[in-house]
Amino acid sequence: MDGHVEDLGVTILADELPGRGPLAGISAALARTRTEFNLILSCDLPWMEAAFLRFLCRHAFKGGDEVTLPVSRGGGDEPLCAVYRRRALWAIRTTLAAGQNQVSRSFAKVRVERLTWPEIARAGFPARIFDNMNTPDDYQAVLRRLSVVRCQ
Numbered sequence: 001m002d003g004h005v006e007d008l009g010v011t012i013l014a015d016e017l018p019g020r021g022p023l024a025g026i027s028a029a030l031a032r033t034r035t036e037f038n039l040i041l042s043c044d045l046p047w048m049e050a051a052f053l054r055f056l057c058r059h060a061f062k063g064g065d066e067v068t069l070p071v072s073r074g075g076g077d078e079p080l081c082a083v084y085r086r087r088a089l090w091a092i093r094t095t096l097a098a099g100q101n102q103v104s105r106s107f108a109k110v111r112v113e114r115l116t117w118p119e120i121a122r123a124g125f126p127a128r129i130f131d132n133m134n135t136p137d138d139y140q141a142v143l144r145r146l147s148v149v150r151c152q
Contacts (some may be wrong), residue, residue, distance in 0.1 A: 021101045022080055023092060030089040037061065042080035044132040046142045052125050057083055059115055066091070066110035073117045073127040079103040081130065 013032055017024040026040055037060055039053060052070075060068035060083035069082035080103070091109035098105075121127075133139050 017096060020096060023096060023101050023103045023106065026084060026103065027089065027092045027096060030084060030086055030092065033086055036086055038084050038086065040080060040082055040084055042132065044134065045081060045130065046133060047126070047128040047131055048081065049125065049129055052120075052129055055120075055123055055125070056081070056115065059083075059113065060085075063113045064111065065113040067107065068113045068115070070115045070120055070130070071117050072130045073121075075117070077104055077107075077114065078130055079107075 013025075013028045015024040016028050016031065022042070029038060029040065037057070039057060041048065041053070056068065056070060066085045066088040067079075067082055070078045072078055088106070088110050091106045094109060095106040117127075133142055
């Protein structure tokens with residue numbers, strides 16, 4: 001069910017294909033957007049920095065690719081911290097229609113710009129910006145880190 005959080009000015013979109021994971025969420029977002037460039041950001045990245053998101057968007061705006069995404073220090077794509085052009089929707093829908101839910105499966109059908117880890121590090125961003133919280137233990141570790149940061 002779609003909705004709106006009045007206090008925050010945030011619109012909530014329901015997945016068009018419930019249970020299909022993040023790719024279905026990206027599909028729903030791109031199907032409803034009115035903008036060419038769309039920043040897709042996972043909600044479980046507690047160390048993400050606004051400066052990095054601006055850095056990522058600047059790269060996306062300069063290029064002609066449908067997807068602009070960072071590569072973590074470990075070498076993995078970060079498709080849930082990426083800029084997707086609206087025109088990538090056809091590739092995402094084609095991927096979902098083929099029964100595939102993995103975001104990266106749609107990348108073979110579009111042009112992707114990958115920002116390499118050395119490039120990201122040279123720009124001054126720490127590796128932890130891609131650390132995510134998947135478990136209660138991860139959440140507790142973030143809280144502990146935040147309490148240490150506040151005390152310093």
